[in-house]
Every structure is written in structure tokens, then in C-alpha cells.
Amino acid sequence: MGDQVLCPVCMDHIVWPDTLYQREVREGAVVWEELDLTRHTNPNRREYERRLAFVRCPNPSQDGTEVHYLPAIHNDYGRPIIIGLVGRGASGKTHLLVTMLSELLRGALSSHGLYFEVADKVQQARLTEEIERLRDGALLQATGNQLRTFAGYLLVRAKDRRPKPLIFFDVAGEDFNDVNLTNSKWAGFLLEADALLFVDDPDLGLPAWRPHAKSPAQRSAAQRHNETFDGAMNRLRTQQRMERLPIAIALTKADTMRYEYPVDHWLRRDDASGPLDPELFRAESRDVFAVLQRYQATPMLNVYRQFERRTMHFVSATGGPSDGTEHFPRGVRPSRVLQPLVALLAMTGFITGPGAEGIGR
Template structure:
């Protein structure tokens, strides 16, 4: 990933932490030094080269206009420097594979996986991105170790994005932020879970191991229902927000149709030179819908039936099932054959298309 310049311009942004809306400008800038946020004064820096260099790694302090949070919070300067960011939330129960899917997505992006869409990507916050990479992505992809369950947060804690990238097609740039919190937190209607109201798109992760088992709950995934209830309470959100349903762990069904048909297709096969092929996307959505419906998992399809713009996808973040490594003093879950993600970028590409990043034609046709 290469570096980018930081062109700031006034825009209105909703803070994903406190949900307040404020003007994004060059006021209230900070840098993070020695474990603390320190004011960054650029009033005497007129040279644009020096100014851009000073802005790398800077943060904008949220003014929290409603004054409903005691703790100050900060956002990386690239978060909204290119207009309002695209904020994507991963929704699903604990053990559904949300964290593995996000780590696999970030890994594939780092390897240039957005190329078929015409996009490159750089971190919004280099230091935070590298910390996420070392703790989660490298552990999974390089070492073949399963990611531990996402830690729960306190009911009034500040929740911020897990990672964020600036994507560019050479003409436009936009920040894309990913939220991944514990499934047990998502089912709680706490103040900390208000971040779902700041989301611009959602990826619902369907765990087929759970959804297709004989004694699966008839009411589906409780995290789906809780999040959708919050969104339905806000007029217009279910019509506006694009949604992708990712059937995770599809490697378990790679010899069964229709999963086998899609599992063997190359990643992003529905895209050419950044353009979406709506027919292929609809075909996969149809097959994934039928796959879940025919096996008694209709309750997991409610997001598809609730939101006006939605797609379904067969994905596998790892390519195989983890086993317990009981050698030595630890009992970690590992992937002895390594990790081989399959089609993990397709749900993200569908979100990009429905959000307008791939042009007006894709925004009108994909997910309808």
C-alpha cells in the first residue's frame, strides 16, 4: 500500500462513536505522541509539501456537539478528508466467522485484490492498520491460527472501527471503515451499540454450521434481529442501506450444489474493469437464497427480505475448518493446511456497487 496526499475540504460527517454530525475541517487537529493526543498547530506552516507531511498521522477531535459523552474521541484525518466515509458493519453471532471474514478481506486487499474493480487502497491510520494486521491478519493468514472471539465491550464504552482504508480508482478517493464487534454485544441494546445507526452498509454473516443444523433456532440469528430492529426504528434506513449476506464457511459445502458452482469461480468474477455484471450477481443471490431456504434456514434470510437493496454470496475466509492444536501447553485452533480465502471480496464489491463507488449503472442495478 502506498501513501496519499491529504486534501482537506469542508464536509459534513456523522461521528461513528457519538453519532453527532459536525463539519469536517482543519480545526481541532491532534497528533498521537507518547500515549496521548497532543494539539497539532499548523497555523505557521504555509508550504503545501510541509503541510501535507505534517498532516500524515494527524487526528481530528470530534466536537461532540450534543455533549453527551464525557470522554473525548478522535478520528484519523483521512477518515472524512475525501467526503463522508463508507462505514460498513459486520453482523452475526459469535463464531459465525465475522472476524475471520474481515481479516481475509483486508489480507486480499493488501495483496491487490481490488484490482478488478479498478481500485487501490491505503490505510486511513497507518499505525492502527499495522496493529490490526499484526494481531489478526498475520496470525490468521501467515501463521494459520484461528482468531479468538472478539472481546466484549462495556455497555457505555466507546466503540470505533476495527480498520479503515482509503480506496481510489485514480479519479476519486473515499475512506471505507469496517466495524466488527462481538456477537454477544450486538444482541444487547446498549449505548455502546449505537454505532449501528452510523453504518452506511451492512454485511450479515450467515454461519451455515449453525443455521443448517437440525436443532437450529427457528427465529434465526438474534444479532440479525436486534440490529434490524434498531434500523427499522429509523425512517428510511431499510430503503437506503445496502446489504450483503455472506454465507460463510462455504468450503464445508464445496462438493454440494449450488455452493460448489460458486465456490469454484474466481473471486470478483462478476466484475470487469470496475464494472458490475448484475446478471451474475443476481444468479449467485438466487442460488444462495435457495440454498438456505431449502435447508430450513429461512429465518437467516430476513435481512434480504427487509432491506430494499441486498445480495447474497458464498464465501470462505479460510478454505478449511480449524482443528485443535494440543501440542505443548496451548490448545489453539489452527488451520494445518494453511488459510486459503475464497470469494471474500465479493460481498464488499457488491456493497461498493450498491453504494455508487462503481458508477451510477451499478448503483441502480445491483441488489435489486
């Protein structure tokens, strides 16, 4: 058997195919055509075209996934780092991820010597569109159910190192729920992830915060359960040594608590520039922990307690609420969105150097 490569769509382990495809849009429809580069006599040109091409996943398990194509470079750099977002519907996963990616692509981690580019050209168009929509203050749509592909596929370059692929998964909150046993295909990334980002927002995640805005039933239900976390944890528990998986917990939409100590303090801090200081990460984690306790956020605290290496963060993807007409009237101003990612990259060993070892401990 040849080398086995993880397909980041169907999660099968596949033998890497040789046949290349190119993607074209004709009269609005996507067509995949075989691409023959063997006649190219100029190796630079051949390599350039190969990097833009795709291969078709053989999907050996025949698990009913639609035919899917992977970037031809997928097998060039070894196993990617896989980061998955976990959180209930409307908790703010997609807005957080898109602002995160936008910050990464504009070079926000260059002070750490990291440069990011989109590795999947199909995703690039969609991602650029979403980043621009959000920048113009437009609301992003809820994520479709049973989405079976990654939300972002980046290549990370760092000096003196091989580039490394980094893949993000962001599915609809409902896809994590344990409604039946046949859904193991959904959120299939969970069992392959190298790190997870759990998110919840103050409205549902903090039952005792602004209690008058919530019905007693809503309050007590939210306090005891987060079905999404439960479903994800049930699946993770089938793994040996689940507790060793690095995780970060982000309290999203923290702008809604911006006048509250100590949230205000953290939201005003500069984002991810500057050297990695484990003590700062510890201090923020302590403050989030205190807020979660104060407002009886039992499900988030339970997740936190089940992992050995973890950090907690206040984040705001948009800087304020939308106005109910699919718009953010004052535009979008993210704050602290890269902190959880920096923590996860340090905990997975991707960011190295002084300080990285101490993150999450």
C-alpha cells in the same frame, strides 16, 4: 454553526476541530501531543505531517465514550461510506473482514480501477498484525464486547475521482442483542450505515443441515431465532425507509459445505476480477436462497425479504476449519470474500459503470 461532521466513533455530529495531535508511544504507553504545524514554511512538508496527524473528537453528547482521536484527513473527502457487519458471536465476521481487507490492500479490485489504502495509521499497525497472523495460519480472537470504534478505515482511490473514505464496523455479536434499552450506544453504527453485511454460518444458520450434529433443542432454537439479527432489525426499523438500505447476506464458513452442490461450484470460481455481471450475482443469490430454504434458515431468509436491494453469497474466509489449538493447520485460503463487498460498493453507487446498476435487483 460550522459544518457538521459525523464522528465514526461516538456517532455525534461534530464541528471539525482545528487543533492537531500526534500520537507517540513512550515506554509502551500511548501519548497524544498537540502538534503545531504553523511554523512549517514548506507546504509539502506541512501537508505530509498533517496527513499523519489526528484531531480529538469533542464528543458533544458526552455520552460516556472514552476520549477518542480521528485521522486529521477524516474531513478532507466528505462523508465516508459506512459498511457494518451484523452476525451472532463466532459466526465468522472478523475473519471475513480481515481477509476482505487483506485482499483489498493487496490490490484485488484494481481490475475495477479501485485502489485501497489504510487511512488511519493507528489502525494500520493492528490491521497489519491481524492480516499477518491470519496469513501464518493463526486464529483471530473473538471481538471484545462494547467496542466503540470502527474496525477498518480505508481510503479508496479511483482514476479521475476524489478519494473516498470507507469505514467498516465489526463489533461482537452479543452487542446487537436487545437485552435492554440502555444499549443503544452499542453497535451505534447501525443507524448510520450506508450498507450492511449480514452473516451467519452453516452450523447455527442452517438448522436442518447436518441435523445429527445438533441437539433438537439447538436445532429448533436456531431455526426460529437469530437474536443478533432480531436486535439489529429492531433498531433499523426505527428508521424511515429501512428497506432501501442495500444489504448483502453472506453464508460464512462455506468451506464446511464444500462437497455440497451448488456450494462447490461457487467456491471454486475466481474471486472478484473481471467485469461486473449482474446475472452472475443473481445466479449466486438464487443458489444461496435455495440452500437457505432447503436447510430451513428462516432468520436469514427473513432478513433477505425485508430489503429491496440485496445479494447473497457463499464465502469462506479461511478455506477450512481451525484445528482446535488456535491454528489453521493447512494455512488460510480465502475464497469469494470480496463478492459481498463488490456488491455493496455497487449498490451504494461507489462502483459505477456497466453492470453496477443491476446488482441486487
